[in-house]
Amino acid sequence: MKWTAVTLNVGKYRRMGQELGVYVRIFSVLISGCILFFVALGLLGYVQSKWGNTEPSSSMKGLAASVSSQFFMDMLGMEVAHMQTDRQAFTFSQANVSGFLFSLVTDLKWNDPKTFIAREMPGMMEDRSVVLRKVAATRDDGPEDYGPRADAIAKNGEGGEGSITANPSAPKSPETTGQAPAAKPPRTAGKNVAFIYQSHNQESYLPDLPGVSDPDKAYDPKKNVTLVGLRLAQKLEEEGIGAVHSDKNYPAIEKNFNYYYSYKYSLKTLQEATAAHPDLKFYFDIHRDSQRREKTTMHLNGKDYAQVYFIVGGKNPNWKENEQFASQIHQALDAKYPGISKGMFAKAAEGNGVYNQNFSPDSVLIEVGGVDNSLEECYRTVDLLAEAISEVVLNVQKVDGSAPAESKDEKKPS
Incomplete structure (x- = not known):
């Protein structure tokens, strides 16, 4: 009666176990790091909201302020065929993406020359506003404040000084007619x-x-x-x-x-x-x-x-x-x-x-x-x-x- 010899390559499986252990440790470190990061971020946000006197518009000056509702519609359009719009106006076209990144990094708009000199010229900077209380009449427009032309203000004493x-x-x-209400x-x-x-x-x-x-x-x-x-x-x-x-x-x-x-x-x-x-x-x-x-x-x-x-x-x-x-x-x-x-x-x-x-x-x-x-x-x-x-x-x-x-x-x- 013949016996079949079985050779077990222990070294091979040992190396596989060691490699698997390395992957598990790396994965564990990454997961733990992500958890700690988000916990720390949440704590910082809580501390800021609790004790900080930040500007109400500060949270709107980053990425959220740089995108429009069309951005999110185009994101959906990438997955839902019937929601796709004109490709030339597509948010993720090369021109739009490069323009978005340029504006995000520099706070300038290359198709609006005014933004290149607005910081140096009084009155040209856009007076940004952020909604605090919104009603049906608010719609999507906020207040606007444009300064007067140089010759629009009377400066020669017209109107008197006032008191x-x-x-x-x-x-x-x-x-109203007749007697005014008391x-x-x-x-x-x-x-x-x-x-x-x-x-x-x-x-x-x-x-x-x-x-x-x-x-x-x-x-x-x-x-x-x-x-x-x-x-x-x-x-x-x-x-x-x-x-x-x-x-x-x-x-x-x-x-x-x-x-x-x-x-x-x-x-x-x-x-x-x-x-x-x-x-x-x-x-x-x-x-x-x-x-x-x-x-x-x-x-x-x-x-x-x-x-x-x-x-x-x-x-x-x-x-x-x-x-x-x-x-x-x-x-x-x-x-x-x-x-x-x-x-x-x-x-x-x-x-x-x-x-x-x-x-x-x-x-x-x-x-x-x-x-x-x-x-x-x-x-x-x-x-x-x-x-x-x-x-x-x-x-x-x-x-x-x-x-x-x-x-x-x-x-x-x-």
């Missing part, structure tokens, strides 16, 4: 708590500037956004909120006036007003947006109204406090009159990005209407805005314990 006025008289609306009794204990001013005080509206059709020239020393701010102060007075209004005309006041120093000029106005009226607590900087009529107008109850944007300074270290205050006004306005507010945005512009909002946590920049709206449309809007502001002011004062108690006479039925 700071407390308790401006109630407006007389041309749309103003509500003072609800801020006789204190002037709201201050309204205009950093870009000569921003104006084309329908009220005969002979002017260029939106870059929508500026005027007399008919301008200052009248909108005055209307707001007057309506707040009607609501029983003590108000102070500034109609300072900075081009007439400041020697060698520079439009891009406007917030430095208005800061002096804030300091002056606060020194004269120490009870001031709420600050409203009224502006006009640069967009055209179709993006700044809504129809309500048979009339046209200018829409508003609420702006928070993204470079303000304490922007979250201002965002909370502005959010209350936005929500109160949107609850009563949906569509008037186009939402809340954070701006971190190259030139400013603070907008003097570090002066007080209860301050906000409000853009009322655009270049194609009329003053009358803006007046209608700030009448509604005053209702929302008065509601928020009274609620804040109740929380602070500074709201006046109702007198016995006010409780008696008439």
Whole structure:
């Protein structure tokens, strides 16, 4: 009987086991490293959100800000045949990919020569905005702020220097006839708590500037956004909120006036007003947006109204406090009159990005209407805005314990 000899190559299997062990160790190290990386990344994100005062737009300045919705549609189109679009406009074409990478690395656009000199030329840098509170009226457009042409601002003293006025008289609306409704009794204990001013005080509206059709020239020393701010102060007075209004005309006041120093000029106005009226607590900087009529107008109850944007300074270290205050006004306005507010945005512009909002946590920049709206449309809007502001002011004062108690006479039925 023959026996079959079996030879076992132990060395071969030993080497295979050693190689397999190396692969397992490498794989284990890679897995452990990935887990540790993502854990560390999560912890850093938590620490940043918990204790950091980062700009609200900082998370939008990287890759997410550089791609569009079409980018994601084209990604799906690579897998779903019927979603494929024109190959020349395809996101992942050689030209688009190279342009995207160039823009991502340099923050420049090779098909837009303006971006190559924008950082060196004041007023040319795009004032990027990030949505903080979005409503149906927000759509996909945000506020726009274009500086004036060199010859658009009157600098020879036209319009007077202006002043700071407390308790401006109630407006007389041309749309109402007969006796005007009585103003509500003072609800801020006789204190002037709201201050309204205009950093870009000569921003104006084309329908009220005969002979002017260029939106870059929508500026005027007399008919301008200052009248909108005055209307707001007057309506707040009607609501029983003590108000102070500034109609300072900075081009007439400041020697060698520079439009891009406007917030430095208005800061002096804030300091002056606060020194004269120490009870001031709420600050409203009224502006006009640069967009055209179709993006700044809504129809309500048979009339046209200018829409508003609420702006928070993204470079303000304490922007979250201002965002909370502005959010209350936005929500109160949107609850009563949906569509008037186009939402809340954070701006971190190259030139400013603070907008003097570090002066007080209860301050906000409000853009009322655009270049194609009329003053009358803006007046209608700030009448509604005053209702929302008065509601928020009274609620804040109740929380602070500074709201006046109702007198016995006010409780008696008439």
